Amino acid sequence: xxxxxxxxxxxxxxxxxxxxxxxxxxxxxxxxxxxxxxxxxxxxxxxxxxxxxxxxxxxxxxxxxxxxxxxxxxxxxxxxxxxxxxxxxxxxxxxxxxxxxxxxxxxxxxxxxxxxxxxxxxxxxxxxxxxxxxxxxxxxxxxxxxxxxxxxxxxxxxxxxxxxxxxxxxxxxxxxxxxxxxxxxxxxxxxxxxxxxxxxxxxxxxxxxxxxxxxxxxxxxxxxxxxxxxxxxxxxxxxxxxxxxxxxxxxxxxxxxxxxxxxxxxxxxxxxxxxxxxxxxxxxxxxxxxxxxxxxxxxxxxxxxxxxxxxxxxxxxxxxxxxxxxxxxxxxxxxxxxxxxxxxxxxxxxxxxxxxxxxxxxxxxxxxxxxxxxxxxxxxxxxxxxxxxxxxxxxxxxxxxxxxxxxxxxxxxxxxxxxxxxxxxxxxxxxxxxxxxxxxxxxxxxxxxxxxxxxxxxxxxxxxxxxxxxxxxxxxxxxxxxxxxxxxxxxxxxxxxxxxxxxxxxxxxxxxxxxxxxxxxxxxxxxxxxxxxxxxxxxxxxxxxxxxxxxxxxxxxxxxxxxxxxxxxxxxxxxxxxxxxxxxxxxxxxxxxxxxxxxxxxxxxxxxxxxxxxxxxxxxxxxxxxxxxxxxxxxxxxxxxxxxxxxxxxxxxxxxxxxxxxxxxxxxxxxxxxxxxxxxxxxx
Amino acid sequence: xxxxxxxxxxxxxxxxxxxxxxxxxxxxxxxxxxxxxxxxxxxxxxxxxxxxxxxxxxxxxxxxxxxxxxxxxxxxxxxxxxxxxxxxxxxxxxxxxxxxxxxxxxxxxxxxxxxxxxxxxxxxxxxxxxxxxxxxxxxxxxxxxxxxxxxxxxxxxxxxxxxxxxxxxxxxxxxxxxxxxxxxxxxxxxxxxxxxxxxxxxxxxxxxxxxxxxxxxxxxxxxxxxxxxxxxxxxxxxxxxxxxxxxxxxxxxxxxxxxxxxxxxxxx
Numbered sequence: 001x002x003x004x005x006x007x008x009x010x011x012x013x014x015x016x017x018x019x020x021x022x023x024x025x026x027x028x029x030x031x032x033x034x035x036x037x038x039x040x041x042x043x044x045x046x047x048x049x050x051x052x053x054x055x056x057x058x059x060x061x062x063x064x065x066x067x068x069x070x071x072x073x074x075x076x077x078x079x080x081x082x083x084x085x086x087x088x089x090x091x092x093x094x095x096x097x098x099x100x101x102x103x104x105x106x107x108x109x110x111x112x113x114x115x116x117x118x119x120x121x122x123x124x125x126x127x128x129x130x131x132x133x134x135x136x137x138x139x140x141x142x143x144x145x146x147x148x149x150x151x152x153x154x155x156x157x158x159x160x161x162x163x164x165x166x167x168x169x170x171x172x173x174x175x176x177x178x179x180x181x182x183x184x185x186x187x188x189x190x191x192x193x194x195x196x197x198x199x200x201x202x203x204x205x206x207x208x209x210x211x212x213x214x215x216x217x218x219x220x221x222x223x224x225x226x227x228x229x230x231x232x233x234x235x236x237x238x239x240x241x242x243x244x245x246x247x248x249x250x251x252x253x254x255x256x257x258x259x260x261x262x263x264x265x266x267x268x269x270x271x272x273x274x275x276x277x278x279x280x281x282x283x284x285x286x287x288x289x290x291x292x293x294x295x296x297x298x299x300x301x302x303x304x305x306x307x308x309x310x311x312x313x314x315x316x317x318x319x320x321x322x323x324x325x326x327x328x329x330x331x332x333x334x335x336x337x338x339x340x341x342x343x344x345x346x347x348x349x350x351x352x353x354x355x356x357x358x359x360x361x362x363x364x365x366x367x368x369x370x371x372x373x374x375x376x377x378x379x380x381x382x383x384x385x386x387x388x389x390x391x392x393x394x395x396x397x398x399x400x401x402x403x404x405x406x407x408x409x410x411x412x413x414x415x416x417x418x419x420x421x422x423x424x425x426x427x428x429x430x431x432x433x434x435x436x437x438x439x440x441x442x443x444x445x446x447x448x449x450x451x452x453x454x455x456x457x458x459x460x461x462x463x464x465x466x467x468x469x470x471x472x473x474x475x476x477x478x479x480x481x482x483x484x485x486x487x488x489x490x491x492x493x494x495x496x497x498x499x500x501x502x503x504x505x506x507x508x509x510x511x512x513x514x515x516x517x518x519x520x521x522x523x524x525x526x527x528x529x530x531x532x533x534x535x536x537x538x539x540x541x542x543x544x545x546x547x548x549x550x551x552x553x554x555x556x557x558x559x560x561x562x563x564x565x566x567x568x569x570x571x572x573x574x575x576x577x578x579x580x581x582x583x584x585x586x587x588x589x590x591x592x593x594x595x596x597x598x599x600x601x602x603x604x605x606x607x608x609x610x611x612x613x614x615x616x617x618x619x620x621x622x623x624x625x626x627x628x629x630x631x632x633x634x635x636x637x638x639x640x641x642x643x644x645x646x647x648x649x650x651x652x653x654x655x656x657x658x659x660x661x662x663x664x665x666x667x668x669x670x671x672x673x674x675x676x677x678x679x680x681x682x683x684x
Numbered sequence: 685x686x687x688x689x690x691x692x693x694x695x696x697x698x699x700x701x702x703x704x705x706x707x708x709x710x711x712x713x714x715x716x717x718x719x720x721x722x723x724x725x726x727x728x729x730x731x732x733x734x735x736x737x738x739x740x741x742x743x744x745x746x747x748x749x750x751x752x753x754x755x756x757x758x759x760x761x762x763x764x765x766x767x768x769x770x771x772x773x774x775x776x777x778x779x780x781x782x783x784x785x786x787x788x789x790x791x792x793x794x795x796x797x798x799x800x801x802x803x804x805x806x807x808x809x810x811x812x813x814x815x816x817x818x819x820x821x822x823x824x825x826x827x828x829x830x831x832x833x834x835x836x837x838x839x840x841x842x843x844x845x846x847x848x849x850x851x852x853x854x855x856x857x858x859x860x861x862x863x864x865x866x867x868x869x870x871x872x873x874x875x876x877x878x879x880x881x882x883x884x885x886x887x888x889x890x891x892x893x894x895x896x897x898x899x900x901x902x903x904x905x906x907x908x909x910x911x912x913x914x915x916x917x918x919x920x921x922x923x924x925x926x927x928x929x930x931x932x933x934x935x936x937x938x939x940x941x942x943x944x945x946x947x948x949x950x951x952x
Binding site: 081082085086089222223224537538539540578580582590591593595596598600601603604660661662665666669 | 686932941944
């Protein structure tokens with residue numbers, strides 16, 4: 001392997017640095033100094049969107065106006081990055097600050113299914129709350145990076161990306177090149193988490209400059225750029241109303257989602273990603289008689305919002321699970337019991353939100369959580385802790401998520417730029433080695449051993465004859481890449497299909513077959529439990545215990561599944577307890593370093609217990625489902641509920657993520673003041 | 685995140701260092717442990733023409749027992765201090781809150797004192813224990829009290845040609861309290877408080893570590909820890925708000941910490 005992008009040897013490569021906007025919204029006047037601007041660069045826009053998505057592309061370099069702090073306005077280059085930064089600093093840009101623009105609506109999705117109004121009229125209880133999911137960022141350990149080289153009419157683009165073929169398509173479009181004139185290569189990738197599933201302005205600029213200058217061009221993002229100007233996640237507000245009976249059965253739910261997608265629509269997902277995903281994930285594991293959702297994407301003068309491990313499902317599960325706990329609290333019922341009464345019982349089924357759930361046993365998930373956690377004893381422990389004045393909380397989440405999204409689903413959402421296909425090419429070399437090329441890419445999920453074992457098993461091979469080569473558009477078959485947990489769905493199906501074709505040719509040297517699959521979404525599920533203690537004086541929450549009962553269908557590799565869950569839970573816990581890409585009123589970012597953008601460290605995460613339940617998918621060839629995002633999604637519900645449960649005896653209600661000490665303090669203050677006011681009213 | 689260009693010097697004696705500062709004045713910055721200066725250089729928040737690395741100057745290192753207490757060389761790294769036998773427990777307790785092991789391996793006592801982060805443990809400790817700071821320049825040397833030294837956040841009372849050479853702490857054994865609120869283990873304190881003898885300090889709240897004189901008077905008059913003390917602390921504590929905590933949080937939680945540290949110092 002060549003190592004990570006920054007390890008690639010590139011003799012004679014020029015290093016880029018970007019001149020970035022210090023203003024949230026400003027007119028760009030005269031630019032003086034050694035910089036190339038948008039007009040001089042000559043890069044077209046990335047065209048986005050089919051039906052339903054308003055075109056609002058992120059330009060390679062800002063033209064006329066800058067729309068968020070950190071937006072690239074011009075580019076400079078030098079022999080070293082340090083010199084390039086000196087040059088960038090010497091560039092003078094005449095900015096004329098502007099008032100913020102009114103939000104533009106880029107996308108809207110509505111769901112109106114079942115007898116919503118009747119349910120609300122009939123229901124004994126209605127609760128309404130606004131939940132908000134903070135703006136956050138995926139924060140891969142390795143930042144973005146690109147190395148471009150144009151030679152003999154052909155562009156070679158090394159990129160730390162999750163989407164080599166989509167990147168090739170985007171670059172071809174913006175640079176007006178044939179796709180065949182571009183080779184995208186992916187070195188080792190130090191984490192993506194969705195962030196690297198986009199085509200970025202900096203990639204287009206690097207490619208175009210390599211073409212214009214005739215020299216290799218390299219850009220390695222620094223952490224500040226990564227925090228300010230890559231993509232952010234979430235920033236959603238959910239106004240939710242639930243109609244329910246005295247028995248805790250939820251009849252219908254209404255939700256209004258406002259997704260702040262930042263300054264531009266990202267390529268290839270567009271601004272529809274958060275609202276479209278979140279809308280269908282609301283109450284998706286529960287049996288409803290009515291669901292009405294309106295979800296929209298609106299712009300702001302902040303960093304564009306893109307994909308992130310779990311995307312909109314995080315917001316939906318967070319709001320759903322918090323609402324269920326509020327219902328339980330309202331009725332004096334146990335939260336586990338409320339979930340049992342509402343969980344979907346008969347799978348497969350189609351939810352009111354349109355999810356075609358393929359398999360699962362949600363009651364069994366809850367039973368396992370109950371028995372493995374020792375739920376009753378845990379509640380007794382909680383009662384004892386509360387008697388001692390401790391703020392001790394237990395939180396639950398029950399959820400499903402979509403994995404392996406295919407072509408038809410993307411088309412129906414108006415996304416034309418994601419093929420949705422997964423593909424595998426199998427070659428047999430003259431020496432009889434089996435070479436597997438997939439349309440996916442290794443970004444740290446360690447799928448190669450699983451693909452190798454499947455190959456050995458299907459072909460009855462002794463170990464040591466199979467090579468996995470991914471991340472090279474010249475030799476790998478075109479497809480979607482590595483996101484939306486598709487590795488154990490479409491990619492695995494494609495491998496199995498290609499192996500069958502190769503088997504038909506008796507693995508003769510020279511065999512070269514390709515299988516391409518349009519996968520159908522399959523739905524892993526899980527039930528998670530978290531225990532949190534909030535310090536009664538400082539209000540700092542600490543995660544004490546975590547149990548994840550996961551069901552991703554047939555398990556291909558137990559260790560990989562467990563570690564995906566663990567990593568995901570750690571990320572989700574960080575998102576609930578710590579992380580916020582905060583902005584000031586003036587659009588200035590307030591968390592521009594890792595001193596202010598807090599991510600969990602080892603000491604923040606307890607040992608994560610994992611229990612596997614297996615409901616094989618009847619759809620995917622191996623009966624497996626994706627598992628990359630389940631940990632994060634579950635933690636959004638379970639950790640949030642655990643913190644909220646810890647402070648519930650004080651009358652405090654937490655609605656706004658992240659649940660850090662300040663938010664907890666403020667919620668307790670609010671509860672105390674309103675209690676005092678009530679007391680005074682009664683007294684007077 | 686590459687620093688703007690600077691010249692780098694690594695003098696081998698104090699005299700050599702002082703002559704560099706005499707020559708360059710405000711254009712020079714001293715590099716101690718680099719835990720704050722290096723990130724500030726990388727973000728170009730600091731852009732000195734000259735960086736003077738103090739790592740090779742033997743007279744700036746080491747801990748010595750003196751007649752009335754302890755003398756700690758400015759370049760003594762926190763891990764070195766942790767290993768000193770007989771170190772007063774209050775110093776060990778304060779050090780344990782400084783970042784992580786990796787940070788304490790590089791971080792120096794003098795670096796923290798001069799950087800004067802409002803949440804820094806060394807500025808707080810120096811104010812609490814009424815430390816004396818020993819400054820030197822090619823013109824001579826002088827001594828300042830911690831209070832005189834801490835002018836404002838990130839601003840020490842150092843002349844452009846001066847260097848902090850050592851800090852002197854009085855004997856500070858005996859009972860104490862030292863508490864911080866950290867969002868993650870090792871983070872800068874949202875608010876902190878410490879008590880030793882008749883002194884109480886709050887830090888991470890205002891511009892510089894603040895001696896809570898009202899609380900101290902209350903204790904001197906025989907008052908103990910409790911609601912009254914908490915109220916006093918809340919009233920006199922300077923506090924600012926930021927994205928991690930509001931001023932109200934810092935004041936109220938800080939006052940609870942004051943109650944705790946005073947209780948600990950009295951009880952032990």
